Amino acid sequence: MVDLADVPVVDEHCHPVDARPPADPATWRGCFTESPDPRMRAEDAAHTVFSRRLVRALAAFHGVEASEEAVLAARARLPADRYVADLFADAALAGVVVDPGYPNPATALPGSVFGTAGGAHVRTLLRLEPFFERLVAEHARYDDLVAAASAGLADLRARGAAGLKSIVGYRTGLAIERWPEAEARAAFAAARSAVTGHGAVRLGHKPLLDTLLHLALAAAAAQELPMQFHVGYGDPDADLRTANPLHLRPVLEEPAYRTAPVVLLHGCWPYVREGAYLASVYGNAHLDLSYAIPFLSTAELRAMTCAALAVAPTTKLLYSSDGARVPELHWLGARTGRRVIGGVLADLVADGDLGAADARVAGERVLHGNARRLYGVPA
Known part of the structure; x- marks a missing residue:
């Protein structure tokens, strides 16, 4: 085992926790x-x-x-903020990059609790699909929507965002295309009909969503901000056939987007090798290794880590938990991640692939160094 117990962790992909924790086993x-x-x-x-x-x-x-x-x-004996603090301290969580779009902010502890109670540096992402949905509901004209989206994506760091996050993999798939303006306008009209009929819209209108995501990618590139994509594993809303990271190849090939780090989440599980391949050949592709969600056995997490380290540079791999709703996921992810990464690195040393010093540096990069660099998390 390469001992990483003393290495702090920056969780580059996680969510807030519920203010009222589950009280019964079924929940x-x-x-x-x-x-x-x-x-x-x-x-x-x-x-x-x-x-x-x-x-x-x-x-x-x-x-x-x-x-x-x-x-x-x-x-149940501890207040929620005290419990977060105890778990984060035990896990040595030094930083968290939080997507506040899930769970419902109205029922969640503020993300700042991670910093005030847990002592972790907090960075926040802008979750794009709810942002776009709100703008569609607020604007009756397509041109006004595009202008509002462009304005909302400008100077994101000053607005408190350390990066962007897309769940298009849950909506219309990862094959983000370019559409004629007429088709984007028609999709906007359909989305507006949903707003008129229901008061809100779930943005599954592909020509419109793809067009807005291209605006977001251009903004991320101009500001050199990372953009995360949900890939692979998720609830049944995510069609695994369209959630393969290889569908993102046109985005990664786009010269105008090369300055935007693209982070492929969840280890792309079950498409781990595809994600590792992309991280090995595209300069702006990074692979997130998630150790709490997906809900996998230790052996499968080890296989995911082996596949990633087999081909991708250690400068392109990032630890995460995807913890959400309960802080135990953030905690267990850090504990499991250290142990699994340390074990896989030890095997690489035994095989002669890495020296002992190389393995230690690799573990530090994956657990916190790469995330600090991408999201500006202080040391």
């Missing part, structure tokens, strides 16, 4: 599955190897028996 289990099926959430989710590993780890942390009931009782 708790729903935090550890992407399935919308009620039985899966209330019953089956408790019987994945991820859930069993989490319960055992938390039982050891709280000093209680390894049962959901005992863990929930122990966590």
